[in-house]
Amino acid sequence: MATKHMVIDPITRIEGHMRIEAVVDETTGEVQDVFCSSTMFRGIETILKGRDPRDCGLMAMRICGVCTVTHFQRSIESVENAFNVTVPTNARLMRNIIQGALFMHDHLVHYYHLHSLDWVDVISALDATPQAAATEAAKWANVAGETPWTADVQTFTDMKDRLVKFVKKGRLGIFGNGYWGNPSYKLTPAQNLVAITHYFQALDIQRDLGQMMTIFGGKDPHPQSLVVGGVTSIIDIKDPAKRQLFKDLALRVRAFIKGAYMPDMYMLANMYKSEMAAGDGAGLKSFLVYGGFPLNDGDIYSANMLFPGGIVHNGDLTKVTDFDPAMVTEDVTHAWYAATTPEHPYVGTTTPNYTDFKSKVNGVAYLDTANKYSWIKSPLYNDTRVEVGPLARMIVGYARGDTRIKGYVDNFNKRAGITIDNLYSSVGRTIGRALESELMSDIITDWVDELSTNINSGDFTSWSKFDFATVSQNAEGYGVEEAPRGALGHWIRIENGKVANYQAVVPSTWNAGPRDHLGRMGAYESALKGIKLANIDEPLEILRAVHSFDPCIACAVHVINTQGKELASYKINPVCAV
Amino acid sequence: MENDLAVQKSLYSKVNGIEKRDDDFYKELYARSEKRIDSLAKTNPFTEEELDEVLLEDGYDRRDFMKWVSATTAMLMLPGFFEPLVAKTVQVLNRVPVIWINLQDCAGNSEAFLRTDGPTVDELILDIITLEFHELLMAPSGEQAELQLENAMTTFKDEYLLFVEGSIPTAANGIYGTIGTSGETYVDHLVRLSADAKAIVAVGTCATFGGVPAAAPNPTGARGVMDIVQNKPIVNIPACPANPANMLGVILLYVMTGELPDLDGLLRPKFAFGYRIHDACERRVHFDAGEYVEEWGDAAAQAGHCLYKMGCKGPMTFNNCPTVKYNRGTSWPVAAGHGCIGCSEPGFFDKFDRFEAPTPFNPNYNPASDMGVYGAAAGLGLFTAFKQLTKDSVAQEEENGN
Numbered sequence: 001m002a003t004k005h006m007v008i009d010p011i012t013r014i015e016g017h018m019r020i021e022a023v024v025d026e027t028t029g030e031v032q033d034v035f036c037s038s039t040m041f042r043g044i045e046t047i048l049k050g051r052d053p054r055d056c057g058l059m060a061m062r063i064c065g066v067c068t069v070t071h072f073q074r075s076i077e078s079v080e081n082a083f084n085v086t087v088p089t090n091a092r093l094m095r096n097i098i099q100g101a102l103f104m105h106d107h108l109v110h111y112y113h114l115h116s117l118d119w120v121d122v123i124s125a126l127d128a129t130p131q132a133a134a135t136e137a138a139k140w141a142n143v144a145g146e147t148p149w150t151a152d153v154q155t156f157t158d159m160k161d162r163l164v165k166f167v168k169k170g171r172l173g174i175f176g177n178g179y180w181g182n183p184s185y186k187l188t189p190a191q192n193l194v195a196i197t198h199y200f201q202a203l204d205i206q207r208d209l210g211q212m213m214t215i216f217g218g219k220d221p222h223p224q225s226l227v228v229g230g231v232t233s234i235i236d237i238k239d240p241a242k243r244q245l246f247k248d249l250a251l252r253v254r255a256f257i258k259g260a261y262m263p264d265m266y267m268l269a270n271m272y273k274s275e276m277a278a279g280d281g282a283g284l285k286s287f288l289v290y291g292g293f294p295l296n297d298g299d300i301y302s303a304n305m306l307f308p309g310g311i312v313h314n315g316d317l318t319k320v321t322d323f324d325p326a327m328v329t330e331d332v333t334h335a336w337y338a339a340t341t342p343e344h345p346y347v348g349t350t351t352p353n354y355t356d357f358k359s360k361v362n363g364v365a366y367l368d369t370a371n372k373y374s375w376i377k378s379p380l381y382n383d384t385r386v387e388v389g390p391l392a393r394m395i396v397g398y399a400r401g402d403t404r405i406k407g408y409v410d411n412f413n414k415r416a417g418i419t420i421d422n423l424y425s426s427v428g429r430t431i432g433r434a435l436e437s438e439l440m441s442d443i444i445t446d447w448v449d450e451l452s453t454n455i456n457s458g459d460f461t462s463w464s465k466f467d468f469a470t471v472s473q474n475a476e477g478y479g480v481e482e483a484p485r486g487a488l489g490h491w492i493r494i495e496n497g498k499v500a501n502y503q504a505v506v507p508s509t510w511n512a513g514p515r516d517h518l519g520r521m522g523a524y525e526s527a528l529k530g531i532k533l534a535n536i537d538e539p540l541e542i543l544r545a546v547h548s549f550d551p552c553i554a555c556a557v558h559v560i561n562t563q564g565k566e567l568a569s570y571k572i573n574p575v576c577a578v
Numbered sequence: 579m580e581n582d583l584a585v586q587k588s589l590y591s592k593v594n595g596i597e598k599r600d601d602d603f604y605k606e607l608y609a610r611s612e613k614r615i616d617s618l619a620k621t622n623p624f625t626e627e628e629l630d631e632v633l634l635e636d637g638y639d640r641r642d643f644m645k646w647v648s649a650t651t652a653m654l655m656l657p658g659f660f661e662p663l664v665a666k667t668v669q670v671l672n673r674v675p676v677i678w679i680n681l682q683d684c685a686g687n688s689e690a691f692l693r694t695d696g697p698t699v700d701e702l703i704l705d706i707i708t709l710e711f712h713e714l715l716m717a718p719s720g721e722q723a724e725l726q727l728e729n730a731m732t733t734f735k736d737e738y739l740l741f742v743e744g745s746i747p748t749a750a751n752g753i754y755g756t757i758g759t760s761g762e763t764y765v766d767h768l769v770r771l772s773a774d775a776k777a778i779v780a781v782g783t784c785a786t787f788g789g790v791p792a793a794a795p796n797p798t799g800a801r802g803v804m805d806i807v808q809n810k811p812i813v814n815i816p817a818c819p820a821n822p823a824n825m826l827g828v829i830l831l832y833v834m835t836g837e838l839p840d841l842d843g844l845l846r847p848k849f850a851f852g853y854r855i856h857d858a859c860e861r862r863v864h865f866d867a868g869e870y871v872e873e874w875g876d877a878a879a880q881a882g883h884c885l886y887k888m889g890c891k892g893p894m895t896f897n898n899c900p901t902v903k904y905n906r907g908t909s910w911p912v913a914a915g916h917g918c919i920g921c922s923e924p925g926f927f928d929k930f931d932r933f934e935a936p937t938p939f940n941p942n943y944n945p946a947s948d949m950g951v952y953g954a955a956a957g958l959g960l961f962t963a964f965k966q967l968t969k970d971s972v973a974q975e976e977e978n979g980n
Contacts, residue, residue, distance in 0.1 A: 041755070041798060042790065043754075055932055055934070062789075218909050218911040219899075219914075238880070354754075365760055
């Protein structure tokens with residue numbers, strides 16, 4: 001039995017740098033084994049040591065330009081936790097508001113611009129009639145019970161004309177060399193035209209969301225209005241025009257999410273029903289949520305959370321356990337670091353120990369998968385592997401019986417005619433993200449109203465005072481909440497007013513970590529194993545599964561045969577010549 | 579820091595030229611640029627999208643567009659009579675292919691670019707600018723992506739602008755960053771892609787000055803593009819992230835004039851980095867009046883007073899944030915009540931004291947003029963043959979423990 005070892009690097013449409021090596025059975029196209037590696041290291045945790053804890057947020061946020069405000073806030077929360085500082089009402093609400101806009105921004109950009117082309121065939125859309133596209137758009141909005149964002153024939157006519165021009169010219173720019181025409185694309189031409197139209201419209205909507213973050217954050221990416229103890233943009237919070245502008249934009253975003261994004265999800269769930277039923281890309285089915293978005297004031301870890309924390313194992317919704325930060329460790333058996341046992345983040349180390357690729361054959365480098373092969377550590381929860389992310393939040397919330405989350409999930413499943421088990425799949429992960437966006441688009445305007453009520457009551461407090469010299473002598477704390485991509489935590493130890501140790505355990509380490517000390521796979525590797533490629537020269541299904549996690553490490557997949565010699569020779573999809 | 583400056587000084591001190599900005603200069607520039615645009619308009623565009631069609635298709639008002647043109651012309655510090663030329667330039671933007679690579683980055687600049695604002699600008703990105711390769715946005719992966727890259731490099735040899743986002747890890751033979759099926763290091767990747775580029779635009783503080791990864795103790799030996807690439811014109815657009823208006827501004831100027839913008843000693847376009855944040859700050863009046871925020875959220879904070887005592891680095895930072903702002907001109911950090919953190923300055927992160935502690939005010943501070951060449955970069959940029967840092971000087975710098 002011949003197998004192919006695929007090397008896919010770079011994996012594009014991902015923030016960061018990732019490489020996947022997949023051993024594929026050439027007869028069946030099935031992925032037999034898979035290794036996921038991050039090929040970039042910066043050492044930000046090391047850089048933070050010895051600095052003033054109040055400066056860490058602005059540096060730690062630069063870990064990622066996408067979940068930027070999440071890292072910012074988690075870092076600040078870790079210091080607040082260490083100093084025993086709670087933030088005032090205005091600060092809690094404003095943080096929720098900025099963070100909520102980020103969630104919607106991230107989910108929208110992820111689905112449309114980084115992920116949808118795994119499900120949507122741009123070239124197929126050329127065969128659509130604009131009339132049929134308009135009918136499709138109306139149909140799926142109807143299934144969703146919403147008004148379609150666009151259902152007029154002219155919009156689809158214009159879009160098609162633009163695509164035709166693109167393709168005729170033979171230069172597709174960033175749409176060039178996709179796997180267009182692959183049999184795993186299931187949407188009809190009309191559906192593809194609807195989806196690609198939404199791709200372009202979403203570009204505009206995501207700018208609305210960027211603006212929303214900027215209203216209270218000063219700029220985006222990398223907003224700047226959070227400080228240990230509260231927020232700084234009190235002038236903007238007090239300004240009714242700013243709050244109204246935010247709300248107006250939020251309402252437009254909500255209309256798009258409900259009238260375009262959700263209908264697209266119903267369309268996807270319908271057309272990729274068999275992939276969902278087969279559990280393609282399901283992976284671990286064990287989920288971890290730290291918990292996120294405090295709904296009342298005081299200590300955030302005692303507050304009611306919009307996304308309740310907890311752990312569900314093996315898809316068993318009858319058992320959900322509470323999250324305990326003490327149970328988190330990071331294992332580096334297969335990562336390019338020196339530690340020899342799993343370490344808790346308070347005492348975690350980040351000492352590089354690079355052991356290089358195993359070999360280079362015909363100009364192709366291969367990871368040393370038996371030993372160390374990634375810059376990502378493997379986080380463990382109570383010595384188990386878990387998945388984090390929007391689907392995890394939906395599943396854990398569901399298992400907790402959270403009425404809000406359960407309402408969105410049940411409504412979708414009922415209208416789409418699927419069960420909760422179907423969500424354990426690549427498609428399900430994508431749907432989970434959309435459901436969360438819808439939920440967020442509904443609640444975010446409530447937070448703005450709450451903020452207005454509080455301001456109108458005369459409360460302008462934006463910061464809680466603390467005596468730095470006293471609280472910073474010897475302290476440790478954690479900021480563990482949710483990022484768009486899942487559980488994100490920062491752990492800090494402070495001695496004599498300076499950072500003694502700093503560790504961040506982030507969503508993509510939870511999901512993309514390599515094998516652990518027991519040889520167990522992480523969420524990505526596990527989701528990829530067993531995936532079948534329709535066309536062995538085009539790893540479309542692999543990308544689909546990886547992208548469904550919304551990786552924040554730019555990624556690359558490498559396909560290698562079992563002899564470990566021959567690299568897949570990809571056919572060039574001649575889209576440019578159409 | 580002193581070492582850094584010493585090294586840079588030795589590099590740029592050779593640059594000569596006369597600053598000349600009279601009417602004749604602009605008239606001559608206008609005539610030259612107009613000729614260029616007319617000839618560009620006659621060449622085959624790489625895509626067929628034309629601005630007027632795009633405007634029409636998306637229901638944009640021509641007046642909105644002209645408003646944007648007017649603001650952009652002012653941002654580029656060109657006289658008002660350039661406006662029609664800027665508008666015309668937008669229509670031939672697609673004659674310049676762009677390749678964008680991500681190295682030791684956080685994707686923040688890509689995200690910022692994605693949020694480029696102004697009417698028609700999303701269309702600019704996807705239709706009018708020929709964005710041939712962008713790891714974050716492009717459809718293909720793996721070999722197909724590499725193929726697309728090779729294809730673009732060959733087709734547009736000596737034509738493309740290479741946008742670089744992220745720093746370059748040089749420690750331990752570059753193993754902290756590899757890309758592609760061959761596991762090419764970022765250093766080799768950058769050098770290879772630079773060879774056939776018309777010019778390189780380093781976006782963000784990481785690609786320009788090393789940024790976050792280069793902060794002490796710089797665990798990966800991270801460096802900016804100008805430390806690695808030799809003998810190529812480079813434009814630095816620092817800030818974290820770079821303002822997308824400045825990115826687009828550089829492309830516009832390049833298409834219009836065929837030259838890089840007027841650069842300062844740190845290779846930064848003067849239209850964006852010619853003035854301190856402090857010079858145009860909306861809270862400047864409070865600085866002059868001695869009205870300071872003393873503590874987050876105090877009465878002065880609620881009244882929008884000066885943030886200098888809360889650590890604002892605006893007096894020591896050169897950038898156009900206060901006038902251009904971010905995300906549709908909505909706001910900027912000082913407006914949001916937080917001091918500037920100097921994110922566009924060389925040495926960002928280690929250069930200043932704490933973010934929240936005041937840095938001694940030095941009205942003469944200017945990292946570019948400190949090197950004795952500010953204002954000396956000739957004419958309108960030209961493809962100034964700035965001698966780049968040589969390997970020797972990099973080694974020297976390392977020896978100095980930097």
